[in-house]
Amino acid sequence: MTMEKGGNNNHQHQPFEVSIDTADSKCFDDDGRLKRTGNKWTASAHIITAVIGSGVLSLAWAIAQLGWVAGPAMMILFSFVTYYTSTLLSVCYRTGDQLNGKRNYTYTDAVRAYLGGFKYKICGVVQYANLFGVAIGYTIAASISMMAIKRSNCFHSSGGKNPCHMNGNLYMISFGIVEIFFSQIPDFDQLWWLSTLAAVMSFTYSTIGLGLGVGKVIENKGIKGSLTGITVGTVTETQKVWRSFQALGNIAFAYSYSMILIEIQDTIKSPPSESKTMKKATLISVIVTTIFYMLCGCFGYAAFGDISPGNLLTGFGFYNPFWLLDIANAAIVIHLVGAYQVYCQPLYSVVEKTAAEKFPDSDFVNKDIEIPIPCVASPLKINLFRLVWRTIFVIITTIISMLLPFFNDIVGLIGAVGFWPLTVYFPVEMYIVQMKIPKWSTKWICLHMLSAACLVISLAAAAGSVAGVIADLGVYKPFHAMY
Incomplete structure (x- = not known):
């Protein structure tokens, strides 16, 4: 065979x-x-690295738009939908039998196996566009945190007299240079240590944000905010609607990881079946992230009320406790270095696999150059095509980030565009085929009702985010973003 x-x-x-x-x-x-050597804990580390990302920082702002009732309710709803559809998707890792069926190595492989060529092409476009967008969002978020460290130290040294304005482009370029280096890690199997480090960092800055939020509530001697969120008057009726929709996109982005679930599942050893292990990893990850999200988002809103910032950590000022904020922002940057790589691996892989198929005899595409390293047993292996293509990819995402440095709007748009097709529609459709669910049966109808409801939410969130981007572009000069 x-x-x-x-x-x-x-x-x-x-x-x-x-x-x-x-x-x-x-x-x-x-x-x-x-x-394969992965287990529920390594898979959980990959998921937490992907999920508890920069999205957590915008949740207080999202709850501020929706209020104490709708805000937490939508977070619980998104967590349930994400967990449920992820369990459906995990069943689709193998076509047929869960122990001996044919493996699907990537999300798009699974779509092609279950749904055919046309939907496979559509899925590929949506997935890789979404991953591309995530890379842009993470570059913007990392630069904001790097600038926050610089500004807090500037404020501290000047006693608050220097406004410490700075251009974000230098920090985006710096982040891009680091990503060029780490992008040479070939695949998920060799990313486990970076994922674990990134997961630890995500807990670090989320915990600091939570602690500062609790401290702010105690300092205020009360809880801020209202049942319905930011009031009309503070913003116009139109702004209230668009920002509420955009908040849905931000929450969706915070839970977004389905597009790399199959790739993560492909690192898990068996027996037991990969789907059983992945369901456990998904449950662990979603429970942990939801608890963190609820605490950070709710305490952030309780601390700042209707004026909750788009990035939670920027709301605490820059002067005191400046060292704690520096630690939190440094943790964000380290986390985003790892999360960028976790999200981009599927995109890297499909380009390199396609190139290898198109040019099987090309040394440039297929040959690894071994570079001996002193005091290290194994030589460093460099693939020229991987080096050139991944470097170009990072440069492009960095330039676009410099052109559109709108963190909240970009995050909301990415979350909205990717949520319905990748988190709901394709997993539901593949699960129906895998489990041979009869058309018009009760389960078939319920699954399609879930899909339709999530489509409405995604469209609303996308509309709100686009409106935000258009408003920002009206007052923005490219490459001249000052903070």
Whole structure:
């Protein structure tokens, strides 16, 4: 039987002949690839790295637009929908039997296997556009945190006399340079340490934001905010509507990770079946993130009320406690370095796999150059195509970030565009095919009602975010963003 050789789950390899004995050995999985070693904890680390990202910082602002009733309710709703549809998607990792069926290595592989060519192409466009957008959003968020560190130190040294205005472009370029270096990590299997570090960092800054929020509530001697959120008068009726819609997009972005779920699941060892392990990892991750989100978002709103900032950590000022805010913002930057790579791996993989198929005899595309490193047993392997293509990708995302540095609007738009198709529609449709659910049965109707409701939410959120971007562009000069 023909199998693929190699340990990199996301890379194209030349087929070679292996026997059943080899495939079933201690070294290889059933598809001839090196044994996967992931478990519910490593998968949870990947998910938490992807989920508890910069989106947590905008949740206080989102709740401020919706109020004490609708804000937390929508967060609970999004967490439930994300968990439920993720369990549906995890069942689709293997086509057919959950232990011995054909593996789908990527999200788009699964769509092609279950839904066919046309929907596969649509899914690919939506998924990779969304991942591209996430890279832009994370570049913007990282630059904001780097500038916050610089400004807090500037305020401290000048005693608050210097306004400390600065241009964000330098910080976006700095983040891009770091990402060029880390983008040379080949695939998910070799990202586990970066994911673990990023997950720790996400807890660090979320905990600091939560602690500062609690402290602010105590300082205020009361809870701010209202049942319906920011009032008409503070903003116009039109602004209230658009900002409420945009808040939905921000919450959706905060829970967004379905587009990389299959890729994460492809790192999990079996038995038990990968879907069982992934369901446990998803439950752990969604519970942890929802608790953090509720605490950070609600205490942030309780601290600032209707004037909750788009980035929670910028609301506490820059002078005191400046060192604690520096730690939190540094943790955000470190986390985003890892999260950027976790999100971009599927996009990197599809381009490199396609190039290997188109140019199988090209040394530029397929050959690894080994560079010996002193005191290190294994040489560094550099692939020229990977080096050039990933570097160009990072440069492009950095330039677009410099052109559109609108954190809240970009986050809301990315969340809105990706939520319905990637988190709801495709998982629901694939699950129906996998489980052979009869058309017009009760379960079939309920699943499509869920999909339709989420489509309405996504359209509303996208409209609100687009309105925000248009408003920002009206007063913005490209490459001259001053903070």
